[in-house]
Amino acid sequence: LQVQQAFTLDRTLINLNNGGVSPSPRVVQEAMRRYLDYSNTAPAYTMWQILEPEIEAVRRRLAASFGCDPEEMAITRNASEALETVQLGIPLERGDEVLTTTQDYPRMLTTWHQRERREGIVVREITFPVPPPSQDDLAERIERAITPKTKVIHVCHITNLTGQIFPIKRIVQRARARGIEVIVDGAHAYAHFPFTRDDLDCDYYGTSLHKWLLAPHGTGFLYVRKAKIASVWPLMAAPPEMNGNIRKFEEIGTHPAANHNAIAEALTFHEGIGAERKAARLRYLFQRWAKRLEHLPRVRILTPYDPAQSCGLASIAIDGMDPNKLVAYLWDTHRIIVTPIVHKEFSCVRVTPNVYTTVAEIDRFGDVMEEVLRKGLPT
Structure with missing residues (x-):
């Protein structure tokens, strides 16, 4: 809680694009x-x-x-x-x-x-x-x-x-x-x-x-x-x-x-949290949303769970769904910020929480993604 309150954040939105640039405490x-x-x-x-x-x-x-x-x-x-x-x-x-x-x-x-x-x-x-x-x-x-x-x-x-x-x-x-x-x-x-x-x-x-x-x-x-x-x-x-x-x-x-x-x-600030503790938290947040969604139809998690191969930055691909449209929907409708990845070899959405991200915010992202996978994007 102290870490989450150490930032001057806008909690009316959920920022899951900390891979680009993160807020400073x-x-x-x-x-x-x-x-x-x-x-x-x-x-x-x-x-x-x-x-x-x-x-x-x-x-x-x-x-x-x-x-x-x-x-x-x-x-x-x-x-x-x-x-x-x-x-x-x-x-x-x-x-x-x-x-x-x-x-x-x-x-x-x-x-x-x-x-x-x-x-x-x-x-x-x-x-x-x-x-x-x-x-x-x-x-x-x-x-x-x-x-x-x-x-x-x-x-x-x-x-x-x-x-x-x-x-x-x-x-x-x-x-x-x-x-x-x-x-x-x-x-x-x-x-x-x-x-x-x-x-x-x-x-x-x-x-x-x-x-x-x-x-x-x-x-x-x-x-x-x-x-x-x-x-x-x-x-x-x-x-x-x-x-x-x-x-x-x-x-x-x-x-x-x-x-x-x-x-x-x-x-x-980083040393006060501890590098091992921080990494464990980031891996937990990644696996919390990814393991919830991985078994749903058309979903592919492109990031391994092996801690030697990943940490908090991870990507999800949904077959047949345009990541740009998904990202726009998440922001326009739910004020959730994630990153579209359109590469010549694959397309996906990148999700990057940070230490200030709450479990409730990760679960809200999971709720919305489940709804999208069940109903599709609005036309």
């Missing part, structure tokens, strides 16, 4: 306002001289949470900025291959395809079923697709479409043995379910903090293993003396200190 909003108000008293001094250096404390806390050296942690504005820094900064030559999947995030695929058009690299996208038979199947599909020209593998830690968790450590270690770089898209993973860098053994990891950490909107981080920093060009120019410094990836010009300093309050 009141304490995070208050911290951000406090920093912003202080910045505006004399920004050339208060923001640049006082608040900006405090990013180092945030860096240390994020690094401790992720399990890396603070000198490997860059604070960014979102996962896209973090990942594109590496995608566009890793040296590649014409003909080099990048291996990814058709279910990776569209913006990241667009980044690779732009580089393909501009520099002549080759982007190869593999498919996999939803849900897959196992994590081993996912790893084997990637391993079978590797060629002598493969230089980079780009893979989601957890997909944004169905919430499928990938076996990152196996993929990374098999690729490293063949001299292949692996970039991990962790936009939906960090603070969603517990793990550390050592559980992944990755060299590059980008995430957003305004999803599952509940940090201010427009915050993220980029992890780069220390030995790799010097070989990656920053997205925006940095002086040569910063070549081996993780802060070169933060050289973006003037930006508010309030956003990144308030990350510290979000970390405190």
Whole structure:
């Protein structure tokens, strides 16, 4: 109850699209306002001289949470900025291959395809079923697709479409043995379910903090293993003396200190709940609605129940029903927010509760979905 009341929410609606962006708890909003108000008293001094250096404390806390050296942690504005820094900064030559999947995030695929058009690299996208038979199947599909020209593998830690968790450590270690770089898209993973860098053994990891950490909107981080920093060009120019410094990836010009300093309050809130407890709650909410609906006609749950393969983000497909029309009906008639997924390989509705979501709200979603499945959408 204390967690549910820690947010400034509109409870006349049911927000089950926390995968896009989540609300921050009141304490995070208050911290951000406090920093912003202080910045505006004399920004050339208060923001640049006082608040900006405090990013180092945030860096240390994020690094401790992720399990890396603070000198490997860059604070960014979102996962896209973090990942594109590496995608566009890793040296590649014409003909080099990048291996990814058709279910990776569209913006990241667009980044690779732009580089393909501009520099002549080759982007190869593999498919996999939803849900897959196992994590081993996912790893084997990637391993079978590797060629002598493969230089980079780009893979989601957890997909944004169905919430499928990938076996990152196996993929990374098999690729490293063949001299292949692996970039991990962790936009939906960090603070969603517990793990550390050592559980992944990755060299590059980008995430957003305004999803599952509940940090201010427009915050993220980029992890780069220390030995790799010097070989990656920053997205925006940095002086040569910063070549081996993780802060070169933060050289973006003037930006508010309030956003990144308030990350510290979000970390405190997250740690107060506890990562294991939070993940257990999110899995419970997912399975509460999914197991209620899975046996109904035409329903397919596209997300595995295995806790090694999923957490709170999940998707439901209803054969013969347009997800866009279903999503519009849920909002227009019942003020329930979910996400339509229309992919070239499948269509579904994505459901993403968060820690503030009540059991009553999940059950209301289940009630409405049962009614839709029984009566159909109104014409």
